[in-house]
Amino acid sequence: MQLPIGYNEQLVTPKSRRQTAAHWSFIANQKGEAIILPDGCCDIILRFTLDQQNQPTNLTPIITGPATSPYHVEYMPGDGWAGLRIYPANARTLWGAKLGTAQDRILQGEAAIAHLPYLAKLLQNLQPNSDIHTALLALPPLQNTDNDRHLVHNLIDLIHVSGGQISINQLAQNTDHSPRHILRTFRNMVGLSAKLYARIVQFHRALNLVQKTDLSNAEIAAECGYADQAHMIRAFQKFGGFSPSRIPVNLSLPGLPVI
Amino acid sequence: MKFGYTIIYVKNVLETVAFYEQAFGLSRRFIHESNLYAEMETGDTALTFAGEEAAELSGLAVAPNRKDNLSAGWEICLVCENVATAYSHAINNGATPLLPPEEKPWNQTVSYVKDLNGCLVEIASPVRK
Numbered sequence: 001m002q003l004p005i006g007y008n009e010q011l012v013t014p015k016s017r018r019q020t021a022a023h024w025s026f027i028a029n030q031k032g033e034a035i036i037l038p039d040g041c042c043d044i045i046l047r048f049t050l051d052q053q054n055q056p057t058n059l060t061p062i063i064t065g066p067a068t069s070p071y072h073v074e075y076m077p078g079d080g081w082a083g084l085r086i087y088p089a090n091a092r093t094l095w096g097a098k099l100g101t102a103q104d105r106i107l108q109g110e111a112a113i114a115h116l117p118y119l120a121k122l123l124q125n126l127q128p129n130s131d132i133h134t135a136l137l138a139l140p141p142l143q144n145t146d147n148d149r150h151l152v153h154n155l156i157d158l159i160h161v162s163g164g165q166i167s168i169n170q171l172a173q174n175t176d177h178s179p180r181h182i183l184r185t186f187r188n189m190v191g192l193s194a195k196l197y198a199r200i201v202q203f204h205r206a207l208n209l210v211q212k213t214d215l216s217n218a219e220i221a222a223e224c225g226y227a228d229q230a231h232m233i234r235a236f237q238k239f240g241g242f243s244p245s246r247i248p249v250n251l252s253l254p255g256l257p258v259i
Numbered sequence: 260m261k262f263g264y265t266i267i268y269v270k271n272v273l274e275t276v277a278f279y280e281q282a283f284g285l286s287r288r289f290i291h292e293s294n295l296y297a298e299m300e301t302g303d304t305a306l307t308f309a310g311e312e313a314a315e316l317s318g319l320a321v322a323p324n325r326k327d328n329l330s331a332g333w334e335i336c337l338v339c340e341n342v343a344t345a346y347s348h349a350i351n352n353g354a355t356p357l358l359p360p361e362e363k364p365w366n367q368t369v370s371y372v373k374d375l376n377g378c379l380v381e382i383a384s385p386v387r388k
Binding site for chain 1: 310314319321322
């Protein structure tokens with residue numbers, strides 16, 4: 001990619017998106033269902049329904065663990081969600097000692113409030129007309145003060161740059177640590193093994209190529225580092241619940257509209 | 260079709276530009292304000308560096324270039340009259356020594372170093388007649 005002299009548009013790179021707590025929302029205007037694809041990240045979500053006056057009611061807080069499986073959501077007109085996607089290296093900060101069992105877990109309502117008590121305060125302070133997004137953004141930031149956070153940021157970047165194809169040994173070599181240390185540190189902070197996180201990244205790149213290019217499945221499998229087409233098909237089943245030749249139209253991809 | 264640019268994806272564009280200036284005496288043509296892209300002043304055969312994020316932004320996946328890795332199977336070749344001096348200057352300014360200057364039977368002096376990202380750089384003289 002060449003950038004000509006004088007091209008001044010601010011570049012929003014995947015890396016810069018990953019490092020912010022992305023703020024997303026969705027309000028349904030018709031009945032439907034969606035498949036939320038896993039991206040290895042945790043979310044803090046407020047689910048609500050708009051009443052006759054377009055005011056959010058029935059607010060339910062939700063906290064999700066590191067996502068590795070597709071999740072089906074059915075909705076009616078007026079159903080809405082506002083969420084904060086948490087940078088993967090901050091999963092430990094969000095889940096604390098429970099991160100080890102948080103993979104694909106969903107805490108709703110009281111269970112979510114019991115885990116993050118300031119969610120109760122957030123719900124109490126919401127007035128009619130108050131902006132849910134602003135309220136969510138006012139949550140105390142998750143301060144990751146772990147000494148190993150820079151190492152984990154580095155590992156996450158290397159995994160994304162290589163499309164999930166970098167090996168654990170290469171990760172270790174590129175960061176001057178032992179494979180054992182990076183495996184333990186990654187799992188401890190992200191809540192998933194580095195290998196599983198890399199497989200999710202690999203799947204999303206393959207899905208992107210299936211959707212955007214005319215390449216054959218065999219070509220995409222080769223480009224994305226799958227041993228063969230069968231391995232790629234298994235990854236699509238595991239992380240998406242569909243096959244590469246039958247991509248559903250109602251997919252919700254990571255990097256939902258950020259407002 | 261004509262050859263346009265060589266673009267090397269690197270971890271840190273600014274550090275790479277500074278390294279090429281110090282170790283090899285090249286100068287920068289421009290650096291994009293995002294710090295994700297830079298061109299060196301190398302005439303028509305432009306040598307440029309882009310951040311690894313730019314590769315990801317384009318939907319590419321790459322094997323990251325890192326100092327301790329096996330070098331990728333390609334090189335850049337910089338040509339100068341005094342190879343021995345340029346080789347020592349590069350090494351004194353952070354390049355990793357690889358193969359010291361050697362006279363080749365086809366009348367060329369050739370040496371190799373690795374840059375800060377582990378990429379192969381050949382420092383060679385023009386082929387003398």
